[in-house]
Amino acid sequence: MTRDRTEAPRTDPSRRRGACPRLFEPMETGDGLLARIVPSGAIALEAFAALCAAARTHGNGLMEITARGSLQVRGLTEISAPRFAEAVEALAVSFDEHIPVVASPLPARSAAGFRPQELAKNIRTEIARRDLKLAPKVSVVVDDCGPISLDGLAADVRLRLLDSATAPRLLISLGGDGETAMPLGVTRLEHGAEVAADLLVALSLSGSNARVRDIVALEGLDRFVHAAGARLEATNKRFSPRATETIGLHRLDREACALGAALPFGQAHALDLIALARIAEANGAAWVALAPQRTLLLGPIGEMTAFALGTAADTLGFIVDARDARRRIAACAGAPACAAGHITARALAARIAERLPQGDFALHISGCSKGCAHPRPAPLTIMGTAQGARVIEADSVVHLPISSAYTDEFIEDIARRVAVESEDA
Ligand code: SF4
DSSP states (O other): OOOOTTSOOOOTTTTSTTSOOOSSSOEEETTEEEEEEOBSSOEEHHHHHHHHHHHHHHSOSEEEEOTTSOEEEEEEOTTHHHHHHHHHHTSSOOBOSSSOEEEOSSOOOSTTOOOHHHHHHHHHHHHHHHTOOOOTTOOEEEEOOSSSOOTTSOEEEEEEEEOOSSSOEEEEEEEEOTTTSEEEEEEEGGGHHHHHHHHHHHHHTTOTTOOHHHHHHHHOSHHHHHHHGGGOEEOOOOOOOOOOOOSEEEEOSSSOEEEEEEOGGGEEEHHHHHHHHHHHHHTTOOEEEEETTTEEEEEEEOHHHHHHHHHHHHHTTOBOSTTOGGGGEEEOOOTTTSTTOSSOHHHHHHHHHTTOOSOSOOEEEESSTTOTTOOSOOSEEEEEETTEEEEEETTEEEEEOGGGGGSHHHHHHHHHHHHHHHHHO
16 A cells, blocks of 8 residues: 555544544544554564654653553654654554454464464455455454463454364354354354455445444344355354463473563553563564553563563563552553543552552552443442542442542552452452
């Protein structure tokens, strides 16, 4: 595709909050324009460091990994956003320009040698071939059922490996996450890309804003069954969703591992990411892959090296222990980074986390009622509103003036409540 590299990023409707920000269609936020990149595979460390350097040069230096494993760059401007996009395009970084096709991030380990990245690439090719007009939030997930589960990611079309050395198959399900998606049927590996694209063609018949879950709710599975045709064997197979840990060591083969390190509250400074990439490189790693749970994976490295790299990542402020107290809190960008934020969610989260012991997820801090960081109920929630801060715990809701939410007394009280919740659990 040829692009006018000098043109400014497009304006409405892509700039509005709630739209899907992309590299060439950044979104307005409280701290400038935000661009999102969905990498289509691992990124060479050199290219990743260059991308982070570009984020620092053209943005405010703050970078994020989302819960779905996308990369976000904050603080771009009208002038710098196209320059940043141009810098990224010049790097050896491949990313989804159409809809996101998210594949299991680690190299293949299945008995059948299934390569999720390869299938994802073929799906992209088939989608491009059909020139589909789809809603920007439509997505496809390719899950190899390996060490990192994608069951937590909702998608319009899901392909899940049913592994078997002799007859591997793909289970196709629609419109939800690993728990809620409707099973459609089973297909052979070689049909996976075409079937996925044909399902999206069936979706596009309802217009460029349609989502699979809405079509399924309205009219059932018929049009999708028809679109897949003889390549599909009927099934109503459902699997319990798998919860896996992204942080820590993941074995790639007998000699090599990948180390998962998460960004505290999903955010880090470009300089820290560059430093981590350099240390990983010095320890023999070659790539970084983004994963769900706001994690980056560095590999391939030896087990002994992984320990040194983990220590360095910890020193830089990254999370390398799954039970790190910061992981007990989900906090969105909040004020001032998000224009809708009424409270500084991440700053508040960092202060509370300092007072917490390790443990399980316990607290959601949301800049406004939208709840971006944790769309489900949490044991304890602090929410910013135009009238003040709201503290929600089970059936009790307490309203406070905003200023009260920043006092040491309040922070101590929240930390104590989290500790009590942990004891009760
Ligand atoms: S929940 Fe947080 S990030 Fe989402 S719109 Fe509200 S303030 Fe912004």
